[in-house]
Amino acid sequence: MRTPAGSRAAGSSKGGQASTGTGKKEPAAEEAGEPKTIQSPGLAGWIRENRLWMIVVPIGAAVLGLSWFLLAGRRRKEESAGAFLQPMERDGADSGGQADEGTGGYSSTRISAADVNARLSSSVGGEEVETDQDYALVVEEDALSMAGASGEESDEDTIEAFLKDREFDTAYTTYARCIDEDNSARFDSSLEQKLGEGLIAGGQVEKAARVLEHHVATHPAQEISAEAYFNLGYAHFHARRLEKSRKFFGLFIETEPDEKRRERARAILAALS
Numbered sequence: 001m002r003t004p005a006g007s008r009a010a011g012s013s014k015g016g017q018a019s020t021g022t023g024k025k026e027p028a029a030e031e032a033g034e035p036k037t038i039q040s041p042g043l044a045g046w047i048r049e050n051r052l053w054m055i056v057v058p059i060g061a062a063v064l065g066l067s068w069f070l071l072a073g074r075r076r077k078e079e080s081a082g083a084f085l086q087p088m089e090r091d092g093a094d095s096g097g098q099a100d101e102g103t104g105g106y107s108s109t110r111i112s113a114a115d116v117n118a119r120l121s122s123s124v125g126g127e128e129v130e131t132d133q134d135y136a137l138v139v140e141e142d143a144l145s146m147a148g149a150s151g152e153e154s155d156e157d158t159i160e161a162f163l164k165d166r167e168f169d170t171a172y173t174t175y176a177r178c179i180d181e182d183n184s185a186r187f188d189s190s191l192e193q194k195l196g197e198g199l200i201a202g203g204q205v206e207k208a209a210r211v212l213e214h215h216v217a218t219h220p221a222q223e224i225s226a227e228a229y230f231n232l233g234y235a236h237f238h239a240r241r242l243e244k245s246r247k248f249f250g251l252f253i254e255t256e257p258d259e260k261r262r263e264r265a266r267a268i269l270a271a272l273s
Contacts, residue, residue, distance in 0.1 A: 156187055163191065168198035172207050179214055186218045193228055200231055209235040226256035230265065237272075246272055 047054070153161075155178050162171035175195060178185050192215040199208035212232045216224055233248035246269060253265045 156191065159187075159195065160191060163194050163198065166198065168195060168202055169204070171195055172199060172204075172211065175211060176207075183214075184218065187215070189215065189219060189223050189225070193225065193231075196228070196231055196235075200235060205235040205238045209239060221255075224255075226252050226261075229255060230261075233265075233268075242272055 155174055159171045159174050162168070162174065172195060175187070178187075192211055196208045196212040196215070199205070199211065209232060212228055212235065215228060216232070229248045229252040233245045233252060236242070236245040236248065249265050249269050249272075253262050253269075256262050256265070
């Protein structure tokens with residue numbers, strides 16, 4: 001039985017449409033499909049990614065907190081000590097103590113080397129009697145060696161004159177030059193203590209510390225007053241050298257006979273510990 005040409009054409013047309021439709025179904029399905037979901041790394045993944053920061057940040061915060069605590073504690077100690085820490089003078093005026101009986105064996109009276117040599121070279125006349133008491137005044141060895149010279153003032157006399165005029169900075173300039181030239185140069189104890197006290201009163205604690213440390217280094221212990229140790233502790237405290245400050249306050253406690261003063265120094269040491 002023959003199939004009409006028209007029917008074959010129609011059939012082939014339908015078949016073409018079907019195959020065409022079948023061929024286009026897969027791309028269309030892919031395009032119409034849902035997009036792939038990107039999974040979140042989750043808490044464990046976030047921790048892995050940020051583990052370095054999680055370690056560094058707490059440690060840094062702990063270090064900063066500890067540093068602040070230590071610095072604040074140290075500052076409180078220094079403030080508590082500084083609240084009642086004042087320089088000490090040899091007459092004990094700062095704490096109502098009695099005047100110091102001496103400054104280590106040096107007389108406050110000054111005599112020239114030429115006068116001493118003239119006295120020593122002269123003969124004893126009449127009923128004049130010379131005893132050791134006549135020469136109880138201390139005269140510096142270097143001054144004796146300069147006897148009979150041109151009569152010029154020594155550096156020590158120059159410094160003494162500046163101290164009388166309360167020109168402490170100028171006196172220190174001369175003093176510093178002398179010890180720069182000879183670091184074993186020895187000065188009168190009272191002169192160095194007066195210079196140190198004057199510099200401390202003027203707020204020049206570094207200069208005062210240098211003067212008093214040279215004084216301690218060039219004199220035997222029996223010629224160093226307790227006040228010199230105290231003022232060295234005071235100067236180093238204000239220069240923020242607390243270890244040295246504690247050292248000299250300790251020496252003050254060992255050498256100071258007055259119990260009230262020792263108690264004061266102990267309180268300062270406790271505040272600095």
